Amino acid sequence: MKEKISFENLKEFKDNFESDRANKVAMNAAATNGVIKAATNPLVFSNVRHNFSINLEQGDITNQKQSGRCWMFSALNTMRYRIIKKLNLKTFELSQNYPLFYDKLEKSNYFLESILETLDEETNGRLISFLLTAPLNDGGQWDMFVNLVNKYGVVPKYAMPETANSENTREMDGYLTKLLRQYACNIREEYKKGTTVENLRKEKKKYMENIYNILCICLGEPPKIFDFEVRDEDKKYICDKNITPVKFFEKYVGMNLDDYISLINAPTADKPYHKTYTVSYLGNVKEGRPVKYLNLEIDQLKKAAIAQLKDNLPVWFGCDVGQSSLGKQGILDLDAVKVGELFGTEFSMTKAQKLDYGESLMTHAMVFMGVDLDEKGNPIRWRVENSWGKDVGKDGYMVMSDKWFNEYMYQVVVNKKYLPKELQKEWEQEPAKLQPWDPMGSLAE
Incomplete structure (x- = not known):
């Protein structure tokens, strides 16, 4: 066969296809089902x-519904298992919205810092193109979840329940991505004009405050302290007042x-x-x-x-x-x-x-x-x-x-x-x- 598909090629393909009964059976099955x-x-x-x-x-x-938070859900499932066994609970769920909030916030900062570290790279080069592709999508890795837990802890689901935007992240992610690309553009354009990295970081702080505000609007404000209240399989009431998310993780998950x-x-x-x-x-x-x-x-x-x-x-x-x-x-x-x-x-x-x-x-x-x-x-x-x-x-x-x-x-x-x-x-x-x-x-x- 030469570089193009000829009409002779097509006739040969058609004749060979139609000569095999199995092809017609497969076509009917696939086209229908x-x-x-x-x-x-x-x-x-x-x-x-x-x-x-x-x-x-x-x-x-x-x-996880219409979100890409499997890495969070899975990690939290390994942790809630420990709480259930430790406290003799029938079931229990940790908030998946809580780490989502801080992951989006931290990824935004990580992205902007990556832009600041690569100011001399060509905009159309592979590295910058890669960084701009998905500044803060939902996905993650185990070590990334560990970083969130070490810094922010975990909370029961009732302390920060799901919202429409945590269960379906597409719209929120889309607008945050649009904004982060705009911020990246601003930073790189200002750098070309001679603005120092120190002053660019001052601008970054304003950008991060905007991101924080948007996350609060979409996901709600994350709790700093909460009351932990459950009843175990023996109907025993367990209560721990005014506990922080980090302390809760240390005391009840204990990993x-x-x-x-x-x-x-x-x-x-x-x-x-x-x-x-x-x-x-x-x-x-x-x-x-x-x-x-x-x-x-x-x-x-x-x-x-x-x-x-x-x-x-x-x-x-x-x-x-x-x-x-x-x-x-x-x-x-x-x-x-x-x-x-x-x-x-x-x-x-x-x-x-x-x-x-x-x-x-x-x-x-x-x-x-x-x-x-x-x-x-x-x-x-x-x-x-x-x-x-x-x-x-x-x-x-x-x-x-x-x-x-x-x-x-x-x-x-x-x-x-x-x-x-x-x-x-x-x-x-x-x-x-x-x-x-x-x-x-x-x-x-």
Whole structure:
């Protein structure tokens, strides 16, 4: 075939298509039902049972609705689990609006500081173009959530409930993005005129006050103190008056967040295993700890997650949730959707190739709440708490096959005590710095 599509090519394609009966059957199925329904494998349902040898019980399922806050919901789900167990509660929910407020505020400041640090870069260069793409979208990473909790703590949901703008962030995000790009333009134009960075930072303070006001209008004012009141399963009344969000986290969640580290599986040639990595210009709280990963073989991620689950503690993780999945049914399995068979083709890229060529990256964060192990202790399937409401999967829970884990799992967060000593030592390495657009810089939404 030459450089153009000829009419002879088209006739050949048409004749070959029509000569194969399977093509017509596939066309009718896909045109009537859509690609996913037409390619759904009904046999997969028998392999994704909701039975697990290790099974943690959680409170009522949460729902992030029309927002990209899965990383917050998932992190808060690991924390509320501890409160529920500690206080013998039937269910409990932490405010997701509260960290959203401060994440937007901190991301705005982080973005403007990044603009101030890159004033000599070309506006149409790759770095500035990247920074301007999404100054404060909803997505995030575990370390970014840690920075919010360390600085601002957490609060019960009733202390800062959801609003229309926290449940559906598109309009708020759109106008804040428009404003931040305007501020970036102002800063860079004033710099060209000779305004000093010191004076530009004075302007930045005014900009940040405007951002704060808008967030209050959209999300409400975050509490500085609140009264903690619950009643446990034995009807015992628990009350803690005038407590701060930071003190509440320390007293009732009690996690030493410095002990929790991110393990990733990125099998690409540019990221050797057993090395640590960070990502340039990725963060929210400017003075907070940077994002940091230890890259390990996939079996090491499994071992660490299983060890923490055996200790009756949930595990935050990040994956590419849209791949080989049936979202409504809550199934993550390589055999769930046979699109290759429907189209009469193969999808054959390796995990490393998918990362290198932009076919896959981490898109969503959830929580492991269980795992089914065989007689040798090897995982068969994983129990997943999602944040899409109770109508997805089985009462809000999904099932992930272990083969799917191999292919589309990218990150787990565990207490480093569940790692062998040699891996704990590897974590202490100074991280190599990745480019801002590296796939490991993706944000869970």
